[in-house]
Amino acid sequence: MRLLALSPYVLFTAMAASPGAILNIPFSIPLFTPAAENVAQLKYVVAHFMVGNTYPYGVEDWKKDIVLAMGHGIDAFALNVGREDWQRERVQDAYTAAAGTDFRLFMSLDMTSIPCGSPADAEPIQHYIKTYYHHPNQFRYNGLPMISTFAGEGCLFGTGSPNEGWTSAIKGIGGMPLTFIPSFFLDPAKFVDFTVMDGAFSWNSGWPMANIAANFEMDEQYIRGLGGRTYMAAVSPWFFTHYGIDSWNKNWIFRTDDWHLCRRWELLIENRARVGIVEIVTWNDYGESHYIGPIAGDQPNSQAWVNGFDHQGWLPLIQYYIHAFKTGEYPTIVKDQVFMWGRLYPKGADASDHVPKPNNWQWAEDNIYVVVLLTGRADVTLKCGPTKHEVTLGPGLSKLKIQPTETCQATVTISRLGVIVVDHNPPGHRFTTGPPSYNFNAFVSSS
Template identity: 40%
Template sequence: MLSALLLLAVPAAALPSRLDARAVSAASWTNRGCVQDGAARLLPTQLPDSNANTPDICVNACAAKGFRYAGVECESAAIAKLTADGRQCHCGNSLNPALGGKSSACTSPCAGNAGLKCGGAWAMNLYENPSAAGPKPVGCYADSASRVLPTRGANTNRVATCIADCKGRGQAYAGLENGSECWCGGSLPATTAPAAKCSVNCADGPCGGFWALSVYATGATAGPSTPVSSNAAAAAVVGAPNPAGGGGAKAVYAHFMVGNTYSYTGGDWTSNINAAKAAGLDGFALNLGTEDWQRARTKDAYTAAAAAGFKLFLSLDLNALPCASAADATTLAGYVAANARSPAQATRGGKVLVSTFAGQQCTFGQGSLDAGWAFFRTRVAAAGVNMFFVPAPFVDANSIGKRAWLDGAFNWNGAWPATGADLTTASDNTYLNSLGSKTYMAAVSPFFFTYYGPPPKQPGWNKNWLYRSDNWLLATRFEQLLSLRGRCDLLQLVSWNDYGESHYVGAIGKDVAFSGGWTTGFPHTALLSLVKYYAQAFRTGAYPQPQDKLWLWSRPHPRAATPTNPTNARPQHWDWTDDNLYVVVTLASPASVVINAGGNTATWNLPAGLSKLRIASAPGAIGARIVRGGKDAKSYNSNGQFSYTNTPKDYNYNYFVAEA
């Protein structure tokens, strides 16, 4: 810990050497347990290190200065070898929201009493003044799959964050479960559970247990009811979590397949760039493959982007580009250098931003992955480029931060769940914990379905699977990353134009890579205005003022349907998806929202702001209406454009997207 190194020479006069009878003791404060600290510091004020340090000494010193929190901690592992452990005392009136999770590393003895524990390396025994403590729970409640509080908030290990989240959703109660789950609602059961069930403590208060909720009043009046008028399977998530603060300059890019631009002219590039700018994107990550014409199209892209004030950077596609020899490193460095001085080149800290897709197999003739990529950096430098390298190699995320040749990492597979369950931020946290102070680029995506057959079918890529894209994946994923905004500065939307994997948000062009069978008639451009809503929140830390808008998306047939004339076998993971119509709505003021999937209909009374709705799919058209004062403020019906059917001709797990 650098701060410990700097303070070793400072006299320890700020800490008393012993306590008198009038002193405040640790036993008189609330013990919040062992929690995570970090370089950004959980508590902002560090007192000079002391060989007399104990929890009592530290709490007394922080109390004398009027602080709410006190924490004891040891030196870094390196310094601990040279001097006594447990010498640090930290104070503060608030907790850094990026830190404070549970830790089991508080094993170091205190410098002033070896029989007591004073934290560990980046671990703190935390104490809180009970007279200055935050809100108290109204009770402990047993939870179940049917949920005491029905609305899921953003994952957090902060009571205050969960309360603010639920209050922002207009809900009267906030509940913490299992130390990390936040739930919101407007009413509570009549019976509480034994307090012992809520045995988990967060840094700023009790936060539930296994199937147990520590419930707090938010101070908001009871939120609007959300009655379902028909179809009990319909569901709603009302409100969106507030973006976290902190971190550095933010940017949102979209992955762009240069391989799908063979017929592009300069005008095509300008059209796509203007659409991306209108959607609030900062630039494109240009996925570059092997063909010479791709480099020609890339040059055209930089020319168009420079004229439009738009940014670009290369994403070297190492599933296609060779990277086995030293000559390959020189070739790739030349690709990086070709447009690096363009005014359209994206930079980070004044350095040329470069990324990859894959690269875990690259050695560039140097005998190992790490040696190979270190050699590649020397070739880029020799080409006159000062590079900021944020690749996406598929290596162990727990160790990726130890690789000296990268300045950060892009978590490509973080955009979709790799199972039949909904996506969480687990992989994000693994990357963030491994990278430390290095840059994290997170992935966000709306869908994933690819339906290429095996050889000899054209093109013979044998990619035939889906990833679960349910429960408003695009919106839910953006909201997850907004909760990590203080630690994550770069987002990459996957993708702008990868039609083959169905996660495109740009207009479907002429070069569709043999994917017309599942993309024709399935536009996604309606998502661009929703992307803009979340991109602004990520970039600025605040959502735009909501307007009346509706976004709808649906697959065209049930997951278990049997087509009459299938092109390929049933896609892998077909059972990872559910048969629902998904709707996202933003309201300028409270209104009723009615959605329908065929004959299934549901109605909610919703507050201003954003809500996410779903209903089971059924044959027929899809539609939605915003009703205020007995009149439709906005409406959409897919008649003539899209119809859900139980008897398709071919498999298609792509989504039709529309907006009102």
């Protein structure tokens, strides 16, 4: 989510002590400050950021997110921008907030929103490129400012093919060469026709596209199709969206059980020699429930399944994996810690909800998932009502799960020689057999 490259990020800065930042890191990471210029042999981890959810944001709001992301090993935000004019102002605020830090930003053009049929449609895109090309906080890869997309594989910009269109739109700007790593939803075998691409981002690699465990098959297809160009992989902790036919008509889950977040990171770490960048999907896409940052700004009418379901408890665990991806070595654990997540309601229970159960609901499992980081041998107990799992574990990272059968409060304890050293009892993690709605979002906590 290794080779012996140094970790290209600053773990802490003076800013990182700001209120609200989750910085209680249970492992030791050596401090390393990257050079001003990014170099391709280093590994990077970025996070997809929905600018469309930042209408009320100011510079200080951006600073809070940047400090939090930096404090957990994230190098940059991929700023998902659409066609709305006000988003330009929020992007400007983001670059202002990043000034003076080692944090980077780059555009991820949302081509489901931005038109791309005529030559004139390239002008707003070129505006972004020209405005931030020389900005000190512009993310650079292979020595050049980077730009990405969400979709856009059919864009012509008034030319005869998408390859010509993108070449004219973003690589025809004199004196401003770019690294272009888009997320085109194409058969990777067709990448050979897109010479404009310097690499590709596989958005859908973040989750299994069927009722199977995470694997590296889609990544393999992309890597083969790229023929040596840069591969940017996705990692995502969850997926649930619940819009009815009276809204966006998006109502489904992807399979994210069996500690999916961990397994995806572990696959990327095993194959890190072939992955240049990992993009976390996402920092703040509340509508699809895969946010890892704070619930802030504007929500896209997702309050019914997002409010009360903070996901920041995943951040220190993600940082543990980020360090391993970047350096090739897992960090030394210096503090016992618990991470716990899961759905709060049984998948098969009926609820009073004007939107029906999400598609693929049968794929879900009614488990409570736990990851423990242990400094040494310890007794661990995971419990919810009469259902519990007791085990003695050695030092390192271990995974546990239980499947509760009745309404109960989830708890985890770590003890040594009969003395409890961690008692994790998050008040919000109450499994309830009678759901008020079809909410398949994850409740996340960490000790």
